[in-house]
Amino acid sequence: MIGTIVLLVIIAVLVMFAVGMYNGLVRARNEVGNAWSQIDVQLNRRHDLIPNLVETVKGYMTHERETLEAVVKARQQAVQITGGSIEDKARVENALSQTLKSLFAVSENYPQLRANENFLALQEELASTENKISFSRQYYNDSALRLNNKVEMFPTNIFAAMFNFKKSPFFEVESADIRKPVAVKF
Amino acid sequence: MHELVRANQRRTVILVAFMAFLLMAVGYALAELAVPGAGRVGIVLALLVWGIQAVISYFGGRRILLAMSGARKIEKKDHPILYNIVEEMCVASGTSTVPDIYIIDDDALNAFATGRDPEHSAVAVTAGLLKELDRDELQGVLAHEIAHVRNRDVLYMTMLGVMLMAILILAQIGIRMRFVSGTRTSRSSGSGGGALVIIALLLMIIAPLLARLVYLAVSRRREYLADASGALYTRYPEGLARALEKLGGSRTPMRKASAAVAPMYIVAPLRAAAEKMSVLGSTHPPIGERVRILRSMGGSAGVQSYDQAFRKVTGRPVGVVPFTAMREIADVPVVQPPPLPMATAPFMHVDRVRQTTDILWALNDYIFITCLCETKLKIPPAYRGKKIECPHCKRVHEV
Numbered sequence: 001m002i003g004t005i006v007l008l009v010i011i012a013v014l015v016m017f018a019v020g021m022y023n024g025l026v027r028a029r030n031e032v033g034n035a036w037s038q039i040d041v042q043l044n045r046r047h048d049l050i051p052n053l054v055e056t057v058k059g060y061m062t063h064e065r066e067t068l069e070a071v072v073k074a075r076q077q078a079v080q081i082t083g084g085s086i087e088d089k090a091r092v093e094n095a096l097s098q099t100l101k102s103l104f105a106v107s108e109n110y111p112q113l114r115a116n117e118n119f120l121a122l123q124e125e126l127a128s129t130e131n132k133i134s135f136s137r138q139y140y141n142d143s144a145l146r147l148n149n150k151v152e153m154f155p156t157n158i159f160a161a162m163f164n165f166k167k168s169p170f171f172e173v174e175s176a177d178i179r180k181p182v183a184v185k186f
Numbered sequence: 187m188h189e190l191v192r193a194n195q196r197r198t199v200i201l202v203a204f205m206a207f208l209l210m211a212v213g214y215a216l217a218e219l220a221v222p223g224a225g226r227v228g229i230v231l232a233l234l235v236w237g238i239q240a241v242i243s244y245f246g247g248r249r250i251l252l253a254m255s256g257a258r259k260i261e262k263k264d265h266p267i268l269y270n271i272v273e274e275m276c277v278a279s280g281t282s283t284v285p286d287i288y289i290i291d292d293d294a295l296n297a298f299a300t301g302r303d304p305e306h307s308a309v310a311v312t313a314g315l316l317k318e319l320d321r322d323e324l325q326g327v328l329a330h331e332i333a334h335v336r337n338r339d340v341l342y343m344t345m346l347g348v349m350l351m352a353i354l355i356l357a358q359i360g361i362r363m364r365f366v367s368g369t370r371t372s373r374s375s376g377s378g379g380g381a382l383v384i385i386a387l388l389l390m391i392i393a394p395l396l397a398r399l400v401y402l403a404v405s406r407r408r409e410y411l412a413d414a415s416g417a418l419y420t421r422y423p424e425g426l427a428r429a430l431e432k433l434g435g436s437r438t439p440m441r442k443a444s445a446a447v448a449p450m451y452i453v454a455p456l457r458a459a460a461e462k463m464s465v466l467g468s469t470h471p472p473i474g475e476r477v478r479i480l481r482s483m484g485g486s487a488g489v490q491s492y493d494q495a496f497r498k499v500t501g502r503p504v505g506v507v508p509f510t511a512m513r514e515i516a517d518v519p520v521v522q523p524p525p526l527p528m529a530t531a532p533f534m535h536v537d538r539v540r541q542t543t544d545i546l547w548a549l550n551d552y553i554f555i556t557c558l559c560e561t562k563l564k565i566p567p568a569y570r571g572k573k574i575e576c577p578h579c580k581r582v583h584e585v
Contacts, residue, residue, distance in 0.1 A: 031280070038277060121266065128270035130524070135278035138421065138518075143280075145516050 021156050025165050028147040032168050035140035036086075039171065042132045043078070043093055049129060050075045050100075053122050057103070060110050067106055070099045086169050093133075100126065137171045144168040189515060190415065190489070191337055193508030198342045201404055205349040205397060209236055212353055212393045215386035216360040222382075236352040243344050248300045248308060251450070255298075255442050257288035257310040258549045265289070265545055268316065271325050272309060275332040278419040285309050285335060289316070291546050295436040298450040299331040300340055307335040314438060316542040317535075319429055322523050326416055326426030327433075330452055333415030339408045343449045346401050353397045360390040405449040405469040410506040413476055414492035421487045421521040427480035434473035475499060488517035555583050 054068055061068065074096040081092050104123065113119050148167045151160040159165070210229045217228025243250075262269040269287060276284050281304050288310035290296075295314045301307030309331045311324075319327065334340055417423035433453045440455040448455055454470040482495035490512050493505035544564075548554070551567040559579040573582050 034282075035280060038280070038282075042277070124266055124270065127524070128267075128274060131270075131274050132277045134521075135274055135419075138521075139278060139280050142516065142518070146514060149516075 018159070022159050022163065025147075025150055025156060025160055025163070028143065028150050029165060031143040032140070032147050035136065035143045038136040039133065039140055042129055042136050043089075046096070046126065046129045046133065047075060047079050049122065049126055053103075053119075053126065056116065056119050056122060057107060057110075057113065060113050060116075061107065064103075064106050067099070067103050071096075071103050074099045086171060090171050097130065097133075100130075141170050144170055189513075190411070190508070190511040193511045194337050194339075194342075194411070197508065198404075201400060202342070202345060202349070205346060205353075205400060206236075208393045208397050209233070209349055209353050209356070211389060212356045212360070215389045216356050216363075219360055219363060219383065219386050232352065232356055235355065236349055239348045239352060240345060243348055244302055244341075247302070247344055248306065251298075251300045252288060252308060252310065255290055255310065256292070257290045258546075259286055259288050260545070260549070264548070265316070265541075267321065268311070268324070271321070271328050272332070275325065275329045275419055278329070279332050279336050279415070281332060281336055283307070285332075287311075289313060289545065289549070291549075292441050293317075294438040294440040294455075295319075295433045295453075296440055296455055297327050297331055297452045298455075299334040300450055301335060302341045302344070303338065304335050307340070309335070312440075313542050313546055314436070315433075317539045318432055318436070322420075322422065322425040323429035323432065325420055325523075326422070326429045327452055329416035329419040330412045330426060333412040333419065334408070334450065337408070337411060337415065339412065340450060343405060343408065346404060347449070350394075350397050350401045354394050357390045357394045361387070402469055406471045407506060408449065409470050409476070410479075410492075410496060413480060414489050414507055417480060417483065417487050417492060418489060418515070418518070420523075421518060422523055423480040423483050423487055423492075423520065425523070427477045430473050430477050430480070434477070483520075485520050486517055487520045489515050490517050553585065555585075557581055557583065 050071060054072060058068065074092070078092045078096045081089055104126075107113055107119075107123075144167075147165070150156040151165050151167050209232050213228040213230075213232025214225040215228070217224040217226075217231065220228075260268070265287075268289075272287055273284055276282075283305050285299070285301065285304070285307040286309075288308055290310055290312045292312045293314040294312055295318055297309065297311040297315055299307060299309045309328065311327070315324070315327065413426060416426050420426065430453070448469045451470075453473060454468060478499045479492065479495045482499055483491040484495070489507045493507040493512060496506050497503070544554070547564055553565040553567075553569075555563040555565065555574070557563060557576040557579065558581060559576060561576055561578045563574060563576060563583065565574060565585060569585065572585055574585055575582050
């Protein structure tokens with residue numbers, strides 16, 4: 001009699017642990033999905049802002065056709081890639097970030113742009129969207145790491161294998177120019 | 187980051203249970219003092235007093251707090267940069283709803299968050315804060331506030347605050363009742379009642395003190411955790427550290443602030459009162475210590491490093507970040523914020539002051555007319571005339 005009760009209690013505790021671990025895995029996976037959609041929202045926002053920006057600066061930056069065309073082309077590629085893998089998407093979006101950066105860098109040479117309120121507002125919007133992209137990427141990578149740890153580590157890995165939880169790839173930045181010090185030429 | 191929220195919840199349940207126990211004990215003692223044998227009724231009464239207050243503050247707390255502090259709600263067009271910073275911090279913390287944003291017409295440097303959960307939250311910053319802080323510093327402050335919302339601090343501190351208030355009220359009644367009708371009840375309750383009465387009275391004196399200490403300790407802990415989360419969200423502890431330094435250096439007191447909601451602010455709003463008390467009697471840890479912890483994180487922005495820095499700076503053996511949170515949240519390096527774009531050039535100090543005053547005037551229904559000589563005329567809503575003359579170039583404008 002007592003033996004049966006003890007056995008039942010042990011089974012109940014084990015089941016509760018299992019449910020907890022399974023729910024933890026589901027929660028981690030949902031968080032990753034959530035974080036990913038947040039990146040998408042911000043990337044789309046950037047795609048929407050760029051035509052406006054190009055339209056605004058076109059009249060001023062008459063000598064920067066190449067820079068402008070590079071931005072338009074990079075945006076085109078980013079918009080078209082909707083179905084691709086996370087790695088592809090990251091590559092194209094990083095390229096877009098680079099072209100935008102050079103556009104804003106050359107825009108410093110056009111003092112008249114500084115007086116254009118529309119341009120200033122757009123610049124703040126794009127700078128903030130850029131921040132939001134990196135913050136959402138940061139949140140996504142944190143969530144992905146948490147899920148991956150759970151998928152790999154004992155004891156959650158047992159359930160992960162049983163219910164087919166997969167590791168999520170990270171959204172990496174290839175920002176060689178941000179991390180490394182600038183080479184000085186004489 | 188969910189792990190930090192859940193670890194907080196577990197810890198809080200224990201403390202709320204302790205406070206509830208104190209509250210019921212005081213209720214019991216109060217009823218026994220009034221009518222011997224009526225202790226159980228007292229427990230019910232105590233819970234009723236608490237319940238009513240809790241319901242009011244749960245559903246109306248946000249409105250009451252915002253109205254009391256004289257905060258004005260703003261839209262994105264009023265202050266795009268502030269709005270963007272709040273949005274950025276929501277993205278960084280994984281909060282899907284952007285809180286309502288308020289500006290308080292006050293030159294003190296402070297900010298607070300309110301709302302029972304992220305869906306019903308609001309953040310408010312003072313005009314002084316908008317004038318004095320640069321973008322990175324403002325981001326640190328708002329990260330701290332969003333962390334309060336995200337960690338559900340507002341809800342817990344309100345619930346604990348309400349319990350503390352109920353205990354204080356009941357204990358006051360008990361002590362006063364004793365002095366008014368004391369002799370009669372003790373005589374009627376006989377010799378065994380004497381000891382009971384003394385115990386009950388002691389409880390009336392000790393419970394409020396104990397409850398206040400618990401409340402303040404929880405409040406301080408929540409501040410440390412919000413700092414740790416703020417560093418994690420921004421990946422830039424220095425921003426918050428610099429902001430706190432400026433906030434600590436400011437001597438301007440808040441014009442409208444209430445002790446009941448002090449834990450929701452980023453720094454103690456009633457500074458003059460706070461400075462007289464010891465650390466134990468304050469809702470916030472000393473600002474200098476908070477700054478030193480943020481600066482001792484050694485190139486990392488993770489919660490583990492915050493915990494290490496906390497132990498190093500305070501010399502306390504036990505850290506402040508829950509163990510489960512440290513296990514689940516990976517350590518991350520500090521990320522330098524990108525250089526400010528040209529558009530944020532108006533974010534230099536002089537322009538910040540002008541921008542902030544303009545927003546406040548616009549919120550107060552002033553009309554702006556920009557003259558051809560680039561003078562900006564600001565016309566108060568009380569102005570009755572149809573025309574107005576520019577003070578510089580004497581051009582006449584239609585109002």
